[in-house]
Amino acid sequence: MFTKINKPSLLILSLVLLSAASCKPKSAGNAVSKDAASKVYVPPGKYDEFYNFVSGGFSGQLSVYGLPSGRLLRVIPVFSVDPEKGWGYSEETKPMLNTSHGFVPWDDLHHVEMSMTDGQADGKWVFVNGNNTPRLARVDLKTFRTAEIIELPNSAGNHSSPFGTENSEYIVAGTRFSVPEDGEAGDVPISTYKENFKGHISFVSVNKETGDMNIAFQLKTPGVNFDLARSGKGKSNGWFFFSCYNSEQANTLLEVNASKRDKDFIMAVNWKKAEEYIKAGKGKKQAVKYAHNKYDEQTHTATSEIKTEVTVLDVTEFPDIVYFIPCPKSPHGCDVDPTGEYIVGSGKLAALLPVFSYDKIQKAIAEKNFEPEKYSGLPVIKYEAALYGEVQKPGLGPLHTEFDANGNAYTSFFVSSEVVKWNIKDLKVLDRQPTYYSVGHLMIPGGNTKKPFGKYLVAYNKITKDRYLPTGPELSQSAQLYDISGDKMELILDFPTIGEPHYAQAVPASLLLPKQLKIFDINANRHPYAAKGEAETKVIRRGNQIHVYITAVRSHFAPDNIEGVQLGDEVYFHVTNLEQDWDVPHGFGVKGAANGELLIMPGETLTLKWIPDRTGMFPIYCTDFCSALHQEMSGYVRVSPKGSNVPLSFSLGDKPKKAEPAVQ
Amino acid sequence: MKKKIAPILSLAFMIVLSSCGNSGNTGAVTEKAIASPAQNAAQEPAAYDPKRGEGKFDETNVKLEAPDAARAGQGKAIAQTKCFSCHKTTTEKLVGPGWKGVTERRAPHWILNFITNPDPMIDKDPQVQAQLELCLVRMPNQNLSEDEARSILEFMRQNDGAK
Ligand SMILES: [Cu+2]
Numbered sequence: 001m002f003t004k005i006n007k008p009s010l011l012i013l014s015l016v017l018l019s020a021a022s023c024k025p026k027s028a029g030n031a032v033s034k035d036a037a038s039k040v041y042v043p044p045g046k047y048d049e050f051y052n053f054v055s056g057g058f059s060g061q062l063s064v065y066g067l068p069s070g071r072l073l074r075v076i077p078v079f080s081v082d083p084e085k086g087w088g089y090s091e092e093t094k095p096m097l098n099t100s101h102g103f104v105p106w107d108d109l110h111h112v113e114m115s116m117t118d119g120q121a122d123g124k125w126v127f128v129n130g131n132n133t134p135r136l137a138r139v140d141l142k143t144f145r146t147a148e149i150i151e152l153p154n155s156a157g158n159h160s161s162p163f164g165t166e167n168s169e170y171i172v173a174g175t176r177f178s179v180p181e182d183g184e185a186g187d188v189p190i191s192t193y194k195e196n197f198k199g200h201i202s203f204v205s206v207n208k209e210t211g212d213m214n215i216a217f218q219l220k221t222p223g224v225n226f227d228l229a230r231s232g233k234g235k236s237n238g239w240f241f242f243s244c245y246n247s248e249q250a251n252t253l254l255e256v257n258a259s260k261r262d263k264d265f266i267m268a269v270n271w272k273k274a275e276e277y278i279k280a281g282k283g284k285k286q287a288v289k290y291a292h293n294k295y296d297e298q299t300h301t302a303t304s305e306i307k308t309e310v311t312v313l314d315v316t317e318f319p320d321i322v323y324f325i326p327c328p329k330s331p332h333g334c335d336v337d338p339t340g341e342y343i344v345g346s347g348k349l350a351a352l353l354p355v356f357s358y359d360k361i362q363k364a365i366a367e368k369n370f371e372p373e374k375y376s377g378l379p380v381i382k383y384e385a386a387l388y389g390e391v392q393k394p395g396l397g398p399l400h401t402e403f404d405a406n407g408n409a410y411t412s413f414f415v416s417s418e419v420v421k422w423n424i425k426d427l428k429v430l431d432r433q434p435t436y437y438s439v440g441h442l443m444i445p446g447g448n449t450k451k452p453f454g455k456y457l458v459a460y461n462k463i464t465k466d467r468y469l470p471t472g473p474e475l476s477q478s479a480q481l482y483d484i485s486g487d488k489m490e491l492i493l494d495f496p497t498i499g500e501p502h503y504a505q506a507v508p509a510s511l512l513l514p515k516q517l518k519i520f521d522i523n524a525n526r527h528p529y530a531a532k533g534e535a536e537t538k539v540i541r542r543g544n545q546i547h548v549y550i551t552a553v554r555s556h557f558a559p560d561n562i563e564g565v566q567l568g569d570e571v572y573f574h575v576t577n578l579e580q581d582w583d584v585p586h587g588f589g590v591k592g593a594a595n596g597e598l599l600i601m602p603g604e605t606l607t608l609k610w611i612p613d614r615t616g617m618f619p620i621y622c623t624d625f626c627s628a629l630h631q632e633m634s635g636y637v638r639v640s641p642k643g644s645n646v647p648l649s650f651s652l653g654d655k656p657k658k659a660e661p662a663v664q
Numbered sequence: 665m666k667k668k669i670a671p672i673l674s675l676a677f678m679i680v681l682s683s684c685g686n687s688g689n690t691g692a693v694t695e696k697a698i699a700s701p702a703q704n705a706a707q708e709p710a711a712y713d714p715k716r717g718e719g720k721f722d723e724t725n726v727k728l729e730a731p732d733a734a735r736a737g738q739g740k741a742i743a744q745t746k747c748f749s750c751h752k753t754t755t756e757k758l759v760g761p762g763w764k765g766v767t768e769r770r771a772p773h774w775i776l777n778f779i780t781n782p783d784p785m786i787d788k789d790p791q792v793q794a795q796l797e798l799c800l801v802r803m804p805n806q807n808l809s810e811d812e813a814r815s816i817l818e819f820m821r822q823n824d825g826a827k
C-alpha cells in the first residue's frame with residue numbers, strides 16, 4: 001500500500017529532476033522547448049512537408065527522409081550493391097557499378113545537388129558523387145532510382161562535387177587528391193609532386209530534357225586539393241568558386257605539412273570563358289579510360305560503355321579563366337549567398353569567417369589588384385581587395401554555410417559543435433545553438449539556391465555518443481532538426497541516419513508528388529526477355545544457357561515447374577512482373593543462388609543468373625509478401641547430371657510444355 | 665486505496681501536459697502536414713448500387729452495339745497480358761472466376777466499372793466480397809484505360825457468343 005502511493009510522487013519527482021537536468025547543455029537530455037514534439041509530429045496518414053535527400057557517406061547510398069518527422073522513406077542504391085532492392089545483383093543493374101577498374105561494389109557518397117532551373121530546384125534529378133573511385137550519378141526523381149553514373153578520369157578522391165550551375169548546364173567535380181594524369185604518366189616518383197601532380201576539374205554537361213550527362217571538358221589546374229565548391233548565381237552566374245587546401249603541395253603528413261601557410265585559396269573560375277575556349281577548339285584531347293553507365297527505363301536494362309577520350313584545358317595557358325583568392329586557413333566550405341554577391345569562405349583552422357564580395361573580385365581583376373607573386377603561374381587577388389568583411393570569433397572549426405530567406409547565414413562549427421547564425425550585411429553573430437556532436441554539413445531547404453525556403457535547418461553530425469540507445473561500439477550517426485522560423489534557432493528533433501551523413505538538400509514534397517511514377521507500363525516494356533502475359537512464357541536452351549521467360553502475378557509464377565536443367569548450365573530467370581498496380585512488387589529467389597535475389601516492380605523485367613552447383617530439387621519463391629496467398633507463390637526447378645536424358649520442359653497447372661528446340 | 669491513486673496520477677499527467685504547453689498549439693500540426701490522397705478518399709457516401717457498381721460508367725454512357733470482332737480481337741490481346749494469368753475463358757476458376765457467362769450475369773457498365781476500379785467495389789459489393797472469400801486474392805488494379813476496358817468487354821461478349 002505504501003509503495004503504491006509512492007509511485008506517482010516518484011514520477012513527479014523524476015519529472016522535476018529531468019527538467020532541471022535539461023538546462024545543462026551537452027547531456028543526452030538537452031534543453032528542448034516544450035512544444036518541440038508538436039512541431040515535428042506528422043499524424044498517421046499525413047505526409048511530411050519536405051523530402052530531404054541525405055548522403056549515405058560510406059554506405060555509398062542516398063537516403064530520403066521526410067521533414068519535419070525525420071521518417072526514413074527510402075534508401076536509394078547508387079554506388080553500392082543493395083540486397084534490399086537487388087541493385088548490383090540483377091543482370092540488368094550490374095553494369096551500373098562498372099568502372100574502368102571493373103565492377104566496384106562499394107563506394108563513398110558525400111554530396112547532394114538537385115537539378116536547377118533559374119537557380120531553384122526543379123525536382124527533376126538529384127546528382128551525387130562517388131568519392132573513392134571518382135564518379136557522378138544522376139538519380140531520377142520520378143522513380144527514385146539511379147539513372148546514370150559517369151566515371152571521372154584524371155581524378156582521385158572526387159570530393160569537390162557535385163555542384164551545379166544555376167540552370168544545371170554543368171555539374172562540376174573537382175579532384176580532392178591531385179595526381180599525375182591517368183595512365184602511364186602516373187608512374188613517377190611521389191617526391192615529384194610539385195612538378196607532376198595536377199588538379200583536374202570536370203565540367204559535366206546535363207541534357208535539359210533527358211538528363212544525359214557528358215564530360216564536356218576538364219580544367220587542368222595546379223596540384224592543390226579541392227574540397228568543396230559553389231557556382232555563382234544571379235549577378236555572379238558564369239563563375240564558379242572552389243575551396244582548396246594543401247596549397248603547400250605537400251605529399252606526406254598533410255595534417256602538419258598542409259597546414260603551414262597562413263592562407264590557402266578559394267579558386268575563382270570564369271567558366272563561361274572556359275566554355276568559349278573549348279568551343280574555339282583550344283582544349284587538348286587526351287586518351288583516358290572511363291565508364292559511362294546508363295539505365296534505360298524501357299528495356300529495364302543498364303549499359304556500360306568505356307569511353308576513351310577527354311578534352312582538357314590547361315588553365316595556366318589561358319590567363320583569364322582562373323584567379324586565386326587567399327582564404328585563411330585550410331578552407332573547407334565556400335558558399336554563395338542567394339543574391340550571388342557574397343562568397344563565404346571557411347578556413348577550418350581559422351578563427352574567423354571571411355566573406356568575399358563578387359563585385360570587389362571583379363573590380364580587383366579589372367584593376368589587376370594582384371599579389372606580386374603568382375601561384376603556380378596564376379594571379380592571386382589581394383585578400384583585402386576581394387574581402388567584404390570578416391565575422392569575428394564566430395566559433396571553432398567553421399565548415400559549411402547555408403542561407404535563409406531573410407539575409408542570414410548559418411555556419412556549422414565542427415570543433416565547438418555548434419551552429420551559428422549571423423547576418424550577412426553587418427557580419428554580426430545573432431544566435432548560436434549546440435549540436436550533438438561534431439557537426440559537418442548543415443542544410444536549409446533551398447539554402448543553396450536563389451530562394452531559400454528557410455523554416456528548418458538540419459545539422460548532420462559525425463558522432464552520436466549519448467543521443468540514442470547504445471548499439472555496441474558503433475553508434476548510429478545523427479541528424480538534428482532546428483526550427484529557424486524565429487529569431488532564435490530551436491532544436492526540435494534528433495533522428496538517426498545511415499552511413500555518415502554528409503551534405504543533403506531538401507525540397508517541398510509538393511514539387512515531387514505529382515511526378516511520381518506508379519508503375520512501369522507493361523506495354524512499354526522493351527526488355528528483350530520480357531514475357532508480356534503468360535502466353536509468352538517459355539524456357540529455351542542455348543548451348544549451356546537456359547533462358548526462363550517467367551511471369552509473376554498475385555499469386556503464382558508461370559511456369560512454376562521446370563525440369564531438364566543440367567549441371568554445368570547457366571540458368572537465366574527473366575522475371576516479368578505482370579502487375580499494373582502501384583506498390584505491388586514481386587520478389588524472386590532460388591535456393592543456393594550465389595548471387596542474390598530480385599525485386600521486380602510492376603511492369604518490369606529483371607534477370608537473375610543462377611549456376612546450379614549440385615543436382616537435386618531447387619524451390620523458387622516470391623520474396624516480397626504480395627497477397628494472402630503469397631506463401632503459395634512458389635515452384636520447383638529440377639537439376640539433373642550433365643548429359644542426363646531428362647528433357648527440358650516446363651509447366652503451370654495441368655499444362656505441361658516441352659521447351660522449344662535448342663537454338664544455335 | 666486504489667481510488668486515491670487515480671487523482672494523483674492524473675495530476676502528474678496534467679503537469680506533463682501543461683509543461684509541454686501544446687494545448688493551444690495543436691492546430692499547427694495539421695497545418696504543416698500534407699494530407700495524403702488515401703486520406704482524402706476516405707470519406708465516402710454509404711450509398712452503393714450493386715447493379716451499377718462504382719466508377720465512371722452507367723446505363724447512360726454505356727450502350728451495347730452489334731458485336732465488333734476487330735475490337736474483340738484487341739481485347740483478347742490486352743487480356744493476354746493483363747488478365748489471363750488469373751482468368752480462364754471457360755467457366756473454370758483459376759485464381760479468379762472463369763469468364764464464361766459473365767456478360768449474362770453482369771450489366772456491361774458494372775463490368776467496366778469493376779475492371780477499371782476494382783478496389784472500392786471489392787470493399788463494397790456483397791457479391792464481390794462473397795467471391796473474395798472463395799478466391800482470397802483481391803483482383804489487382806491493372807490500370808486499364810477506358811478504351812482497353814471496352815475492348816475487353818467486347819471480347820467477353822464474343823466469348824459468350826453475343827449476336
Ligand atoms: Cu509475390
